[in-house]
Amino acid sequence: MHIHAYEKLWLAASILLILLLIGSVTYGAVGPGVAMVADSEQPIDAGGLDEDERFSEPRVEQVGENEYAAYVVAYQFGFEPSPIVVPEDSTVTFYVTSRDVIHGFEVVGTNANTMVVPGEVSEITVEIDGSQEYGLLCNEYCGAGHHAMEGKVNVVSQEEFEERNSGGDDA
Amino acid sequence: MGQNQAAHASTDDVSGDEEFDPIGTLTLIGIYFVILLLAWVYVYYIEFLGRDLVVVG
Amino acid sequence: MSEALETERSFVDKFPEEARVVRAALLSSFLALVLGAIFGIIQTLHRTDVVRIIPSTDYYTLLTAHGVFLAISFTTFFLVGLFTWAVTRSLDRPLVNIRITWTWYTIMAVGMTMTGVSILAGFTDAIDMSADVLFTFYAPLQAHPLFYAGLAVFIVGSWIAGVDWFRTWLAWKRDHPDERIPLQTFMVLTTMAMWYIASSAVAASVLIFLLPWSLGFIDQVSPTLTRTLFWFFGHPVVYFWLMPAYLLWYTVLPKLAGGRLFSDPLARVVFVLFLLLSTPVGIHHQYLDPGIAEGFKFISMTNTMFLLLPSLLTAFTVVASVEYGARQRGGTGLLGWLTDLPWRKPEFTGMMLAGLMFAAGGFSGMVNAGMNINYMIHNTIWVPGHFHLTVGTAVALTFMAATYWIWPQISNKPIYSRSIGLFQVVLWFIGMALMSNAMHAQGIMGVPRRTAEPEYSGFDYPAMFGGFEELNIQIAIGGTLLFVSTVLFISNLVLTMGNPKVSGLAESLPPALSGPDDAPRVLDNLGLWVGIALTLVVLAYALPLAAIINRGGLLGPGVGTYPVWVAPVLDALAGAVTPLVGEVAGSLVGVTP
Numbered sequence: 001m002h003i004h005a006y007e008k009l010w011l012a013a014s015i016l017l018i019l020l021l022i023g024s025v026t027y028g029a030v031g032p033g034v035a036m037v038a039d040s041e042q043p044i045d046a047g048g049l050d051e052d053e054r055f056s057e058p059r060v061e062q063v064g065e066n067e068y069a070a071y072v073v074a075y076q077f078g079f080e081p082s083p084i085v086v087p088e089d090s091t092v093t094f095y096v097t098s099r100d101v102i103h104g105f106e107v108v109g110t111n112a113n114t115m116v117v118p119g120e121v122s123e124i125t126v127e128i129d130g131s132q133e134y135g136l137l138c139n140e141y142c143g144a145g146h147h148a149m150e151g152k153v154n155v156v157s158q159e160e161f162e163e164r165n166s167g168g169d170d171a
Numbered sequence: 172m173g174q175n176q177a178a179h180a181s182t183d184d185v186s187g188d189e190e191f192d193p194i195g196t197l198t199l200i201g202i203y204f205v206i207l208l209l210a211w212v213y214v215y216y217i218e219f220l221g222r223d224l225v226v227v228g
Numbered sequence: 229m230s231e232a233l234e235t236e237r238s239f240v241d242k243f244p245e246e247a248r249v250v251r252a253a254l255l256s257s258f259l260a261l262v263l264g265a266i267f268g269i270i271q272t273l274h275r276t277d278v279v280r281i282i283p284s285t286d287y288y289t290l291l292t293a294h295g296v297f298l299a300i301s302f303t304t305f306f307l308v309g310l311f312t313w314a315v316t317r318s319l320d321r322p323l324v325n326i327r328i329t330w331t332w333y334t335i336m337a338v339g340m341t342m343t344g345v346s347i348l349a350g351f352t353d354a355i356d357m358s359a360d361v362l363f364t365f366y367a368p369l370q371a372h373p374l375f376y377a378g379l380a381v382f383i384v385g386s387w388i389a390g391v392d393w394f395r396t397w398l399a400w401k402r403d404h405p406d407e408r409i410p411l412q413t414f415m416v417l418t419t420m421a422m423w424y425i426a427s428s429a430v431a432a433s434v435l436i437f438l439l440p441w442s443l444g445f446i447d448q449v450s451p452t453l454t455r456t457l458f459w460f461f462g463h464p465v466v467y468f469w470l471m472p473a474y475l476l477w478y479t480v481l482p483k484l485a486g487g488r489l490f491s492d493p494l495a496r497v498v499f500v501l502f503l504l505l506s507t508p509v510g511i512h513h514q515y516l517d518p519g520i521a522e523g524f525k526f527i528s529m530t531n532t533m534f535l536l537l538p539s540l541l542t543a544f545t546v547v548a549s550v551e552y553g554a555r556q557r558g559g560t561g562l563l564g565w566l567t568d569l570p571w572r573k574p575e576f577t578g579m580m581l582a583g584l585m586f587a588a589g590g591f592s593g594m595v596n597a598g599m600n601i602n603y604m605i606h607n608t609i610w611v612p613g614h615f616h617l618t619v620g621t622a623v624a625l626t627f628m629a630a631t632y633w634i635w636p637q638i639s640n641k642p643i644y645s646r647s648i649g650l651f652q653v654v655l656w657f658i659g660m661a662l663m664s665n666a667m668h669a670q671g672i673m674g675v676p677r678r679t680a681e682p683e684y685s686g687f688d689y690p691a692m693f694g695g696f697e698e699l700n701i702q703i704a705i706g707g708t709l710l711f712v713s714t715v716l717f718i719s720n721l722v723l724t725m726g727n728p729k730v731s732g733l734a735e736s737l738p739p740a741l742s743g744p745d746d747a748p749r750v751l752d753n754l755g756l757w758v759g760i761a762l763t764l765v766v767l768a769y770a771l772p773l774a775a776i777i778n779r780g781g782l783l784g785p786g787v788g789t790y791p792v793w794v795a796p797v798l799d800a801l802a803g804a805v806t807p808l809v810g811e812v813a814g815s816l817v818g819v820t821p
Contacts, residue, residue: 001493001746001747001748002493002742002746003491003494004192004193004490004491004548006192006193006194006196006197006544006548007491007494007541007544007545007548009197010197010200010540010541010544011541013204014536014537014540014541015537017204017207017208017536017540018533018534018536018537020208020211021211021533021536021594021597021598022529022530022533024211024215024216024598025529025598025599025600025601028215028219028220028600028601029599029600032220032225032227033227033228034220034225034226034227034600034603035226035227035228035522036226036515036516036522036525036599036600037226037515037516037517037518038518038520038521038522038525039518039519039520039521039775039779041518043519043779043780043785044785045785046785093228100368101368101369102366102368102369102451102455104606104607104676106606106607106608106674106676107223107224108673108674108687108689108690109222109223109673109674109689109690110222110223110224110674111219111222111223111224111225111226111603111604112223112224112226112603113516113603113604113606113607114516114518115514115516115517115518115606116518117451117452117455117517117518117519118368118451119450119451119452119780119784119785120452120517120518120519120780120785121518122516122518123228123518124226124228125226125227125228126224126225126226126227127224127225127227128224129223133687134223134224134687135674135684135686135687135688135689137674137676137684138676139606139607139608139676139677139678139679140607140678141288141291141362141369141678141679142369143288143360143369144285144288144360145285146288146678146679146680147284147287147679147680147681147682148681150684150685150686150687151686152686152687191552191555191741193490193544193547193548193551193552194562195547195551195554195561195562195563195565195566196544196547196548196551198562198563199547199563200543200544200547203543203587206591207590207591207594210591211591211594211595214595214601215595215598215601218604218672219600219601219603219604222604225603226603
C-alpha cells in the first residue's frame with residue numbers, strides 16, 4: 001500500500017504526540033504523584049449511613065500528625081458537614097458518599113473533584129496550604145434542585161480549627 | 172456510476188500521488204502540531220499541575 | 229474521465245424509492261434539529277441569566293430533550309438517510325427490499341416518538357410521566373418506562389437498517405465477485421459493525437435492568453454497573469456521529485474542491501481503526517468513579533489516546549485532497565492555493581469550517597482523554613464546550629453543508645438561496661466559536677455543566693479569562709447566533725421544498741487518486757476486523773465488569789430508587805379501575821356499590 005512520504009511523516013509525528021500525551025499523564029502519576037479515585041474503599045449500604053461509624057456524623061477529625069480525615073455525605077441537595085473546615089498546612093483525606101443519588105464533589109478552582117456514588121465511598125487525599133475559603137458544588141445532575149446544591153471548604157488556622165472542634169457542633 | 176468503473180479509469184491516470192506532493196497540507200498540519208504541543212504543555216503542566224488540591228492519594 | 233459522459237439522471241431519477249427514504253430520514257433529522265435548537269436557545273439564555281422564562285426545575289426536562297433530540301435523533305436519522313444514499317449510489321443498485329427499508333424507518337420514528345413524548349410530558353403535570361434523566365441515563369435517577377422502551381425500539385430500528393445495507397451489499401457481491409467493496413459502502417458497513425458492538429451494552433442495560441426496574445419488576449439496580457454499560461456505548465456513539473461526517477469529508481469534499489480523494493486505502497484504514505478502537509475506551513468517562521480500579525482507567529486511557537490516530541490521519545488526507553483540488557484549479561504557492569477554492573459554495577465552506585473547528589475540538593478531546601488531568605475539567609462546562617465543537621460543529625455543520633449538495637440530487641429541486649446558505653454556515657461557525665470558547669474558559673474556572681443556575685450564593689468563581697459574567701454574555705451571544713443560523717437553514721430547506729422540479733442537478737464523484745486497488749485486500753475482510761474489535765472489547769471490559777459485579781452485586785449495594793417521573797401510573801390506574809370493578813360487580817349482583 002503506497003503511503004505518501006509526507007503522510008508517513010505525519011503518521012510518525014502523530015504517534016509521537018500520542019506517546020507524549022500518555023507520557024505526560026504517566027509523569028503526573030509518578031512525579032507529583034497524582035492518584036485517581038479508585039476502588040480502595042469497600043462498598044457500603046447507602047440506606048444505612050446512620051449506622052455507619054464514619055457517616056452517621058459527618059465531620060473532620062485528626063488521624064495522625066498533621067493528617068486529617070473528612071467524612072462527607074452528599075445528599076439532595078447539599079453536603080454535610082457544611083462548611084467543611086480543615087486546618088492549614090495539613091494532609092486531608094476526603095471520604096465522600098451519598099445518601100441517595102449520584103452527586104459530584106467539586107472544590108471550585110482546584111483539582112479536588114470526584115463522583116459520589118451511593119453504595120460507594122470516594123477517597124481522595126490532598127495537601128492543604130494556607131488559609132482560604134473554597135466553594136464546593138455538586139457537578140453531577142442529581143434532580144430538580146441540583147443547581148442549589150453547594151457547600152464550602154474552609155481552610156483555617158490550626159488554633160481556629162481546634163477551637164471549632166472542641167467547642168460546639170460540626171458546623 | 173459505481174466506484175468500480177472509476178477504479179479502472181484511475182489506473183490509466185498514473186497514481187496521482189506520485190506527481191502530487193501536498194506540501195501545503197504538510198505546512199498547515201505542521202503549524203497545527205506546534206499549536207497542539209504548546210497548548211498541551213500549558214494546560215497540563217502549568218494549568219493542571221499548578222493548581223491547588225492536587226489529589227495525591 | 230468517464231464521469232464526464234455520465235447520464236444526466238440525478239439520484240432521484242435513478243432511484244426514486246430510495247430517494248424518498250433519504251428525504252424522509254433527513255426531514256426527521258431536521259425536525260429533531262428544530263426542537264433541539266428551540267430548547268437550546270431557551271437553555272442558553274436561562275443558564276447565563278439573560279432571561280429565564282421557565283422555572284429552573286424545568287430546565288432539566290429541557291436539557292434532556294435537547295440532548296436526546298440532538299445527540300440521538302438528529303444525528304442518527306441523518307446517518308440512516310446519508311447511508312441509504314451512499315450504499316445505493318456506490319453500489320449503483322437499489323436496496324434489496326424497500327419494504328424492509330420503510331419498516332426500519334418507521335420503527336425508528338415510532339421509538340423516538342415514544343421517548344420524545346415521555347420527555348416532553350415532564351413539562352406538564354397533567355400527564356403523570358417524565359424522564360428528567362438527561363441524555364446520559366443511568367441509575368439511580370429513573371425515567372418513565374416509555375423513555376427506555378422508546379430508546380430500545382429506536383435502536384432496534386437502526387440495527388435493522390444495518391442489516392438492510394449488509395444484505396444489499398451481499399446481493400451486489402454476488403454480481404461482482406472479485407471486486408473491492410466500493411469505498412462509501414465500506415464506510416457504511418464498518419460504521420454499522422462498530423454500532424452493533426457499541427449499542428449492545430446499552431441495549432442490555434435498558435432491557436435487563438432499566439426497563440424492568442422502571443416497570444417495578446426489580447427493586448434496584450447498580451449505579452456503577454449501569455453507568456459502565458452506558459459509557460460502553462456512550463463513547464463509540466460519538467464515532468457513530470463522526471463517521472458519516474468523515475464519509476462526507478473523504479468522498480464528497482474533495483469533489484467540491486475540484487479534486488480527488490488523496491488516498492482510498494488510507495480512508496479504509498481509518499474506518500477499520502474506528503471499528504477496532506471506538507468501544508474499548510468508555511471508561512475514560514468514568515475516571516473519577518469510585519468502585520473502578522485505577523489500572524482499568526489507565527488501560528482505557530492508552531486505548532483512547534490511540535483513538536486519536538484515525539482522526540489525525542483524516543486531517544492530513546482530507547486537507548491533501550482539497551489541496552489537490554485547489555492546485556488543479558490553478559492554485560500555487562505554499563499556502564496561496566487556499567484562495568483558489570470555491571468558498572462561495574455553502575457546502576464547501578460549511579465542511580471546511582466544520583473541519584477547522586474539529587481541529588480545535590481535537591485538542592480539548594486530548595485533555596479529556598488524559599486520565600489525571602480529568603480532575604480539572606470533569607463535569608465542568610469545558611465538556612459541553614468540547615462536544616459542541618465536535619458533534620455540534622464537525623458533525624452538525626457538515627450535515628447542514630452536505631444537505632445543500634445532496635438535497636437537489638434527491639429531489640430535483642435547486643436550493644432556494646445559496647447565499648443565505650453561505651451566510652448560515654459562517655454564522656454557525658462564529659456563534660460556536662464564541663460560545664464554545666467561553667465554555668472552555670468557564671470550565672477551567674470550575675463552572676459546572678448541566679445546571680440551571682451556575683451562580684452560587686456562598687462563593688464566587690476565580691477571576692480568570694475576563695470573569696464569569698463576561699463569559700456568560702459570550703455564551704448567550706454565541707448561542708443566539710447558532711439559533712438564528714438554524715432558523716436560516718431550516719427556512720432555506722423549507723423554501724427549497726417549495727421549488728419546482730428541474731433537471732440537470734446530477735452530480736458525480738470522481739475516483740480517488742490512489743484507488744481501492746492500491747488497498748491491501750485484507751482491509752476488506754470485515755469478519756477479521758470485527759473479530760479483533762470484539763477481542764479488544766472483551767480485553768477492555770471483561771475484568772472491570774466482573775469486578776463491579778463482584779464488588780456490589782448485579783443489582784448494586786443497598787441503593788434506593790429515585791423516580792423522576794411523578795406519581796406511579798399504577799396508582800392512577802388503581803384509582804380508575806376500583807370504581808369500575810365496583811360497578812361491574814354491582815350490576816352483576818344487583819347491588820350498587
